[in-house]
Amino acid sequence: MQTIDLSEIGLREMNKMLHSQADQTNQTAWEIINPKGAHAIACGLNAPIEVTVKGSTGYYCAGMNQHATVNIHGSAGPGTGENIMSGKIVIDGDASQYLGATGHGGLIVVKGNASSRCGISMKGVNIVVQGNIGHMSAFMGQSGNLVVCGDAGDALGDSCYEARFFVRGSVKSLGADCEKKEMRAEHIEILQGLLNEAGFDADPSEFTRYGSARTLYNFDVDNAGAY
Amino acid sequence: MKTMCGIVGLFLKDKSLEPKLGEMLTAMLITMTDRGPDSAGIAIYGGETIGRTKMTVQSDDPDTAFPGLDGALTSALGGAVNMTVKSTHAILDIPAGTTALARAEIDKLDRGIRVMSRGVSLEIFKEVGLPKNVAKRFEIEQMSGTHGIGHTRMATESAVTTMGAHPFNTGDDQCLVHNGSLSNHNSLRRSLRREGIHIETENDTEVGAAYLTWQMQNGATLGEALTSSLDDLDGFFTFVVGTKDGFGVVRDPIACKPAVMAETDQYVAFGSEYRALVDLPGIENARIWEPEPATVYFWSHNAAPSSAEKAA
Numbered sequence: 001m002q003t004i005d006l007s008e009i010g011l012r013e014m015n016k017m018l019h020s021q022a023d024q025t026n027q028t029a030w031e032i033i034n035p036k037g038a039h040a041i042a043c044g045l046n047a048p049i050e051v052t053v054k055g056s057t058g059y060y061c062a063g064m065n066q067h068a069t070v071n072i073h074g075s076a077g078p079g080t081g082e083n084i085m086s087g088k089i090v091i092d093g094d095a096s097q098y099l100g101a102t103g104h105g106g107l108i109v110v111k112g113n114a115s116s117r118c119g120i121s122m123k124g125v126n127i128v129v130q131g132n133i134g135h136m137s138a139f140m141g142q143s144g145n146l147v148v149c150g151d152a153g154d155a156l157g158d159s160c161y162e163a164r165f166f167v168r169g170s171v172k173s174l175g176a177d178c179e180k181k182e183m184r185a186e187h188i189e190i191l192q193g194l195l196n197e198a199g200f201d202a203d204p205s206e207f208t209r210y211g212s213a214r215t216l217y218n219f220d221v222d223n224a225g226a227y
Numbered sequence: 228m229k230t231m232c233g234i235v236g237l238f239l240k241d242k243s244l245e246p247k248l249g250e251m252l253t254a255m256l257i258t259m260t261d262r263g264p265d266s267a268g269i270a271i272y273g274g275e276t277i278g279r280t281k282m283t284v285q286s287d288d289p290d291t292a293f294p295g296l297d298g299a300l301t302s303a304l305g306g307a308v309n310m311t312v313k314s315t316h317a318i319l320d321i322p323a324g325t326t327a328l329a330r331a332e333i334d335k336l337d338r339g340i341r342v343m344s345r346g347v348s349l350e351i352f353k354e355v356g357l358p359k360n361v362a363k364r365f366e367i368e369q370m371s372g373t374h375g376i377g378h379t380r381m382a383t384e385s386a387v388t389t390m391g392a393h394p395f396n397t398g399d400d401q402c403l404v405h406n407g408s409l410s411n412h413n414s415l416r417r418s419l420r421r422e423g424i425h426i427e428t429e430n431d432t433e434v435g436a437a438y439l440t441w442q443m444q445n446g447a448t449l450g451e452a453l454t455s456s457l458d459d460l461d462g463f464f465t466f467v468v469g470t471k472d473g474f475g476v477v478r479d480p481i482a483c484k485p486a487v488m489a490e491t492d493q494y495v496a497f498g499s500e501y502r503a504l505v506d507l508p509g510i511e512n513a514r515i516w517e518p519e520p521a522t523v524y525f526w527s528h529n530a531a532p533s534s535a536e537k538a539a
């Protein structure tokens with residue numbers, strides 16, 4: 001385990017150290033202490049390493065992540081996991097606005113609540129939230145899954161494409177062109193898989209699925225495989 | 228990263244922290260410097276003296292403007308006026324009920340003196356420059372008080388001037404800081420001026436402050452005034468509002484301007500970012516949350532110590 005004291009070496013040095021880890025690194029476990037809400041912690045990682053941040057983080061933590069696992073032992077600021085490509089981000093506390101925005105792949109797990117615009121313009125990322133999510137979440141969501149064990153705020157899935165939303169609690173309001181969908185066996189399976197991966201003990205049958213009514217864009221079933 | 232302004236606020240529940248209010252608030256504000264380096268300001272609610280009230284005034288040329296000001300006011304107001312000069316600002320300690328008279332006398336003297344704040348416990352200090360320099364100039368770190376608000380500005384809607392700096396004060400012991408921008412401030416300014424509300428500048432936030440003052444002059448509580456601001460103000464905003472007894476927080480319904488709050492048995496703190504709060508005592512175990520959009524929060528020294536009431 002390598003421990004980095006952010007207050008001693010500074011953000012650039014720390015990120016440089018993490019970026020220099022190649023695919024075959026033996027230094028797979030990293031711990032960051034004294035994050036003090038700093039911005040851009042562990043951004044742009046591109047190696048199968050595990051980074052644990054001991055405390056709360058500022059803007060864009062673990063943004064653009066590829067292959068790495070980033071654990072945040074605290075709450076996460078705006079734009080955490082923005083444009084995540086692969087790998088995993090686990091937030092012990094709450095997440096601020098636009099969590100996982102434009103994410104292409106990977107998994108983001110939030111053990112607390114996520115704020116507004118969670119998963120905005122998601123393009124393949126999976127996001128699993130144990131608590132509630134705020135308003136305008138998954139706006140223009142194109143692909144991927146957003147799982148909410150609690151409640152969703154106003155305008156869920158506004159102008160969405162083919163992203164799937166599973167909500168166990170209430171939805172304050174649905175956004176334009178977002179509708180309630182039938183929960184079929186394949187959806188139960190997807191949801192169970194995501195809950196297992198996130199480590200949340202919830203019954204998939206208690207969730208409701210939401211998705212696009214496909215009236216705002218030119219959906220062609222022949223292109224379904226593209227999402 | 229689009230930031231535009233940083234706000235901090237600190238409301239003390241634990242009296243033993245009061246001597247350190249200025250120091251804590253200054254540290255919080257300096258952390259937010261990169262959100263807005265144009266100007267900075269701090270409002271401190273300190274102690275009040277029965278039968279007295281205060282005005283904080285400012286001059287770009289304090290060496291000429293302030294000497295003899297206390298004497299001139301003493302004769303005009305018919306009671307003792309004590310003046311403490313701090314750099315470009317002066318705190319005038321005047322007899323209660325003479326604020327309007329003092330303001331008229333200051334205008335009559337025509338020395339280019341501008342009123343920053345008025346009230347029995349409120350003092351506002353603000354200038355162009357970085358938070359650390361502004362705080363040092365006014366010795367904010369040495370100030371004690373019950374609660375305070377700070378602001379560091381990235382100017383968008385009006386010029387970088389002292390008068391465009393936050394906090395804004397338009398009523399006794401009331402002040403407002405703002406992160407965001409209001410789009411209907413011109414029409415609102417015109418209607419408020421018709422209602423007789425004094426508005427100094429072309430700044431959008433001052434209109435927000437004037438709006439709240441007008442609402443409260445017409446009988447609204449701070450909570451009610453903040454709630455109606457959600458209908459009448461167009462734009463995006465996080466407001467932190469100070470009154471003699473406490474402070475309130477409200478975010479517009481879209482809530483894209485950031486806000487983080489922390490509460491312990493000792494204090495309630497507000498920051499545009501969590502970074503501003505990290506050095507507060509006991510922050511590791513504080514309750515930390517983001518205020519909900521379109522929801523009014525208010526803490527008062529008159530209410531039960533730990534109540535986070537939704538005043539609306």
